[in-house]
Amino acid sequence: MYAEVIVDVAAYPIDRPFDYLVPEQYRELIESGSRVKVPFGNRQVLGFVTALKSETDVPTDKQKPIGELLDIEPVLTQEMLEMTKWLKRHTLCYEIDALQVMLPSALRAKYEKILGIVDHNVDLPQSVQALFQQREHVELKVDESKELLSLIKKLVKEDILSLETSIKQKTAVKKVRMIHIESDLERLKTVYDSISNQAKKQKDVVKWMMDHPGERIVSADLLKQLSTTNAVLQAVIEKGAATLQMEEIYRDPYADRTMDKTTKLALTNEQHLALSEIIDSYDKQEAKTFLLHGITGSGKTEVYLQAIERALLDDLEAIVLVPEISLTPQMTNRFKERFGSLVAVLHSGLSTGEKYDEWRKIKRGEVKVVVGARSAIFAPFQNVGIIILDEEHEGTYKQDDSPRYHARDVAIWRSEYHNCPVILGSATPSLESYARAKKGNYTLLTLANRPKEQALPEVSVVDMREQLKNGNRSMFSLELAEAINVRLDKQEQMVLFLNRRGHSSFVLCRDCGTVVECPNCDISMTYHRHQEKIKCHYCGEESQVPHTCPECSSEHIRFFGTGTQKVEEEIARLFPAARVLRMDVDTTRKKGSHEHILKLFGEGKADILLGTQMIAKGLDFPNITLVGVLSADTTLHLADFRAAEKTFQLLTQVSGRAGRHDKAGEVIVQTYTPEHYAIQFAQHHDFVPFYNQEMMNRKQFLYPPFTYVVLIQITHEDVLMTAEYAHKAANWLRDNLTDQSEIIGPTASSISRLQNRYRYQCLIKYKKEPTLPEVLQQLTRMYRTDWMKKGILMSIDLNPSSIM
DNA sequence: AGCACGCCGACT
């Protein structure tokens, strides 16, 4: 018996199955989808069994047996194995990357080099002895000095030391010491009597146990409750009053929270119509994709909940994706409230262990609904009944490193596998999805009204050029300042939005015009006043604020541009009575701080919630009556064909935060380009006219959804090398693709250097290009066999979410 | 001769 194994090595010639002999003792147990340890070259690596067979073409002298079978229950389902092949083809990634992306990171291998002493008669050199410090075995870290490493290598060769790789799972299953108390009271009594009166503590413990016969309790809890020590407990166990067992437990991030269960809400006609179309298709077991276009506050979530309820009736499972879920506890809570313990939550705020435990609950079918961010689309359910992507237009559904998959594509693939519907929901659908819905590839469902018929908030656009002309140089227009004062008087809440964190976005010398740039990236450093530092938002570089110009030594250094920190200060100056909560990457770094800020705001502990785009989505507080967008221009002028679309989406989403309940909402948008159609249409909540206008632009410049694009990015530490290979790539594409494709570039990327690597890119635009998969595969091969060795890094992104 | 370093190819 042989197993085809994909080994945990990402390299071009390795990117295929290797055949291994299955040892006798594993023949009954092994299944495809299990992890194994295998000898590979002269080391041990982790691998995934993708198939079993009785024959092989591999000559006998090259056949090696599997070292160890790691899973009795395979970690990969058959569906995942099929999905892997599809992912590999469609994202041009290594098969091993496709496999690993479907599993929680806890299951990834952790390789350790273990150094041991073989010959004790040899005196080891001082430096090696220091490493061992009397121990028999130590872990050898790669960051030891070169001299030491080569010395060790020599000693290993001479058989004085031994070097082995150990493979461990990154995070283990959490276990607790569980005490099982003897259930036979008589026997407990006997034990009690047998304990000498001197062992008072032991008597106490057994006495307590006699009140709790047959119960189970976690060892630590028992010790705490009886304020005793492990020694006492051990003695009691030895006498037979209880037994100790290691038991698996789940780390539960929601352990200390209780929630009131909610029941179905009554649906509006529109909601009902949408739901019955979905359920119809569900009943027919169609793999149909719905685009649920519902204005903000129109009750999309209730439609999701009731569609899921239908699937649960048949004991099928549901996957719900939300964009970066930890940002929207309000959203996850709605699922927890409706479906209680049937819900697993997967998001980036959980620890590796917590994610692993949620994953195991899903795998074992202990939960039926998973709510999670992008990677939750790989939830290991076996009987999926419905898949939902909320805010389907969000860029976070596209993974921006290998494998560069889009959760929407995976969702549709899985829906075809399980014959179940997919619901894509949004108030501002992506142009791609809306175009597909109009063409009939997706089924369009529309919710044009809010359930309680609340009006959409009034949006006014303020021309900041006029403010400047009238002598107002503040970042608050008169209109916005007035509106803020009104809310402060009425004790209503506000959300202020600015898509830029930090204090000032650049530091400029007024004498020579120098802007302080990051030493590793071609990007200006942002001033952060709280730590009195300047930071690069791309690579994390930090340094002291210069007091003189690094170029000309002038002291006329000034800070320009506005970030959330500066706005916070301005609010304190202009509205001293206002209580402000700032929410951006800088204030939400700690685990749970996100929820904490929102909780404070929900309890009315602040008047103003000031933040970056993380506050644009999902907030639902009844007392918010004003939303202020301090500058709508930040996203509008990016060098990306989706800039207008992103701006429209953002404005519509933030506007939706106001007036969701009884009180009417107002939105004030400040901009230097009020005439721009994205701002105009967002002002009037006009998605369809915006869509039509934007489609005309896309058509004119041949951008998606009229074409498909592929972004190819080349980076290297040396500019000339970067440019050279970018040209090579572009020329190769021009020579090999048909003239149905347009190849743009190479050009320097808009951030031309990042983390000390220069960046060039080219773009392929095509409507139909039958040769594309083949050509890209060949380009990848050239890169992996040849260019990589020269330090070039190349990435190919099909349907990139941004071309910057 | 003895070894450091870089390049090449193999890995079931």
Next chain:
DNA sequence: GTCGGCGTGCTC
């Protein structure tokens, strides 16, 4: 990706 093998060139 990571190892060993092998060639080149430098040093004692």
